[in-house]
Amino acid sequence: MRRLLRTSLALLAALAAPVPLRGQAPAIDTLAIRAHTRYLADDRLEGRGTGSRGERLAALYIADQLARLGIPGAAPDGGYFQPVPLREATIDHDATRVVVSRGGRDAAFESGRHFVVDIGGAGAYRDFSGDALFAGTAGLAHDALADFGSLEGRVVVVLGTLGAEAQTLVPDWIRRGAEGVILLIPDAERFRLVERSRGDTRLFVDAPVDDPVWQADLPVLIAGPELAAAILAGAPLAPDALDGSRPFHALDLGRRIAATIRTSVRDVTAANVAAMIPGRDPARRDEVVAFTAHYDHLGIGAPGPDGDSIYNGFSDNAAGTAMLLAIAEALRDAPPARSVLFLFFTGEEKGLLGSSYYASAPLVSLERTAAVINLDAGAPPAPPTSWRLAGGSASTLGDLAARVAAENGWTARPSDASPNSDHWPFLSRGVPAVFLIPGQDWEGMGKEEREALHLRWDRYHQPGDEWAPDFPFQGLRRYAELALRIGIAAADADERPRMLTPVGR
Numbered sequence: 001m002r003r004l005l006r007t008s009l010a011l012l013a014a015l016a017a018p019v020p021l022r023g024q025a026p027a028i029d030t031l032a033i034r035a036h037t038r039y040l041a042d043d044r045l046e047g048r049g050t051g052s053r054g055e056r057l058a059a060l061y062i063a064d065q066l067a068r069l070g071i072p073g074a075a076p077d078g079g080y081f082q083p084v085p086l087r088e089a090t091i092d093h094d095a096t097r098v099v100v101s102r103g104g105r106d107a108a109f110e111s112g113r114h115f116v117v118d119i120g121g122a123g124a125y126r127d128f129s130g131d132a133l134f135a136g137t138a139g140l141a142h143d144a145l146a147d148f149g150s151l152e153g154r155v156v157v158v159l160g161t162l163g164a165e166a167q168t169l170v171p172d173w174i175r176r177g178a179e180g181v182i183l184l185i186p187d188a189e190r191f192r193l194v195e196r197s198r199g200d201t202r203l204f205v206d207a208p209v210d211d212p213v214w215q216a217d218l219p220v221l222i223a224g225p226e227l228a229a230a231i232l233a234g235a236p237l238a239p240d241a242l243d244g245s246r247p248f249h250a251l252d253l254g255r256r257i258a259a260t261i262r263t264s265v266r267d268v269t270a271a272n273v274a275a276m277i278p279g280r281d282p283a284r285r286d287e288v289v290a291f292t293a294h295y296d297h298l299g300i301g302a303p304g305p306d307g308d309s310i311y312n313g314f315s316d317n318a319a320g321t322a323m324l325l326a327i328a329e330a331l332r333d334a335p336p337a338r339s340v341l342f343l344f345f346t347g348e349e350k351g352l353l354g355s356s357y358y359a360s361a362p363l364v365s366l367e368r369t370a371a372v373i374n375l376d377a378g379a380p381p382a383p384p385t386s387w388r389l390a391g392g393s394a395s396t397l398g399d400l401a402a403r404v405a406a407e408n409g410w411t412a413r414p415s416d417a418s419p420n421s422d423h424w425p426f427l428s429r430g431v432p433a434v435f436l437i438p439g440q441d442w443e444g445m446g447k448e449e450r451e452a453l454h455l456r457w458d459r460y461h462q463p464g465d466e467w468a469p470d471f472p473f474q475g476l477r478r479y480a481e482l483a484l485r486i487g488i489a490a491a492d493a494d495e496r497p498r499m500l501t502p503v504g505r
Contacts, residue, residue: 025488026330028323028480030473036065036322037379040295041314041467048313049299050203050347051086051268058295058321059273062344065325066275069332074274074341074363084346084357085206086268089125091117093200095262098221100132100230102255107230114227116198117261118183119351123217125202125265128180129258130155132231136248138165142172144250152177155257157231159184161222162213164419167428167504170212180219180259184228191224197461198222199301203268203350209360213419213504214351221259231255272354273344274363275328279491281337288364289491290341291327291483292355292422293320293375294348298461308463315379315457315465317348323375323480330484336491338370345422348376352422359425366426371397371490371497372433373483374423378460380475381453385410386439387482391417391424395432397497401486408485411441417503428504432497436483438475 039045039061046054063080066073073080096111109115117125133154135141141158142165145151156178162169173181185191209215223231235253273295279285297313312318321344328342341364347353359366387405392398392414405412414434417424423433442450459465490497 025481025485026334028326028330028477028484030477032326032329033319033322033476033480034473036325037314037318038467040318040321041312043310043312047299047301047311048295048297050296050350050353051088051270052299054299055270055296055346059271059344059346062273062295062321062325066273066328066342069329071275071277071328071332071342074276076363080273080275081271082274082358082363084270084272084354086203086270086347086353087122087206087265088268089202089204089263089265091200091202092262092264095260097260098227099258100227100255101258109227109230112195112200115221115223116195117202118220118222119198119202119204119214120220121204121215121217122206124204124219125261125263126219127260128155128219129256130179132157132182132253132255132257134232134235134237134251134253136250138162138169140248141165141169144248148176148250150177153179155179156181157184157253158182164213164417164504166213166216166419170216170218174216174218178218180221182221182223182231182257184223184231186225186228188225191222193461194222195224196302197298197349199298202263203347203353205353205357207357207360209356211352211356211425213424214353215356219259219261231257270346270354272346272358275342276364277328277331277335277340279337279339280335284337285339287368287370287496288339288341289336289370289487290343290372291324291375291487292343292345292372293317293324294345294354294422295321296346296349298349304463311461311463312466314467316460317376318467319379319476320375323476323483326480327484327487336488338491340487340491341369348422352419352425355422355425359429366429366431369426369431372423372426372431373487374421374433374435375479375483376421376435377437379457379471380438380442380479381457381472382442382445382450382475383478384438384441384475385443386441387412388437388439389414390435390437391415391427391503392434394427394501394503395497395499397432397434397490400489400493400497401434401436404486404489405482408482410482411439419504430499430502432499434486436479436486438479442475
């Protein structure tokens with residue numbers, strides 16, 4: 001490990017001075033991104049599972065790189081680490097099961113095979129039982145249940161995941177006394193992806209974080225094809241009741257669901273990493289523009305076809321971490337008017353744990369946080385010319401980011417937010433934030449070339465998502481360039497970005 005670290009540091013020290021880009025933005029060092037991802041995605045970090053030895057090594061590496069650059073830590077003690085109080089619940093699959101009772105007959109289903117226990121808060125890992133009440137899709141569920149007062153003695157059944165709707169649905173269901181929730185995923189491949197992503201453990205923040213999407217104190221199960229079929233079998237559903245295309249009235253499915261959930265719980269050591277470059281304008285340096293990326297991944301899991309069980313997470317999200325370090329290096333000697341905060345979060349893969357905790361206990365108050373720019377969309381293998389600005393439609397930051405892209409000859413489209421990455425805890429608390437997502441238009445490439453590159457390099461949440469010496473890093477340079485330029489524009493603007501519409505609350 002020490003030899004690997006020395007090799008990476010030596011490569012970084014030997015890099016040539018970058019050539020300035022158009023305009024005033026400093027250049028992004030592609031070789032630095034290459035070196036950072038090489039270290040962070042190495043097998044010896046064992047996939048950087050949240051709270052693992054490999055993740056702690058990654059955190060130390062990030063802090064060492066920030067110190068090498070001379071960028072001070074943002075923690076209260078002047079250091080780089082914000083401890084995050086986590087606990088880990090390990091699912092006992094042998095003792096965790098679901099029984100569906102209908103017409104005097106019981107059918108039992110196994111954890112890890114027919115369903116998975118979803119992520120939740122401390123109160124989510126408990127037994128529950130009740131009569132199954134089908135509420136349609138998440139988008140229809142609120143209206144579907146409007147005529148029901150109390151939900152005591154009921155298990156709410158929803159087709160598909162809740163997404164951003166959980167922000168309003170889950171608190172309402174808890175208030176009305178729902179016993180539990182089951183989400184139906186009838187597609188086998190999609191269910192297996194969820195199963196691989198969740199693994200055998202569930203982490204939760206041992207502190208109040210006010211996050212009903214990922215940390216709700218309500219048990220939620222995700223049902224695969226066989227359990228989903230058993231829950232819906234014989235139900236008097238209209239032919240289009242499952243496509244979410246029309247208003248829907250909740251339906252009593254005429255069966256009872258009983259879930260037994262057994263876990264063992266332990267404390268977990270984990271931390272966010274934070275650093276800050278002070279702004280050059282004394283009148284505005286108390287405000288910050290934050291760049292965010294998570295540095296954890298899935299750790300060691302189910303082996304792939306070749307027997308590899310280390311989920312290295314090169315594109316998700318060693319790439320985002322490396323881009324943040326490269327942006328920090330680019331801004332070190334050319335700070336904008338407002339200060340720039342760099343936040344490397346733990347536990348994103350386990351439910352936005354680090355960012356949710358940070359938003360509830362920020363190192364810089366959210367009132368002083370002018371904008372958040374999140375990098376977590378993989379590693380494009382060619383320079384994108386189009387982008388999606390997730391969450392950008394909720395604030396003027398989206399328009400600012402679209403203008404910056406247009407000034408560089410690229411297109412960027414603001415879109416609605418989803419609770420799928422670390423921008424969400426900020427947006428849901430009223431802080432303008434965008435999640436930069438590369439589009440499907442790549443410089444100088446047609447559809448066939450693009451599809452060939454996707455086939456070669458896209459290994460999302462698979463052991464094959466590894467660093468490779470022949471990976472084309474120009475796409476990550478473009479990704480970091482756009483983020484850098486948006487950050488500078490937001491930090492230098494006379495007026496802060498402002499929210500246009502509330503998100504999730």
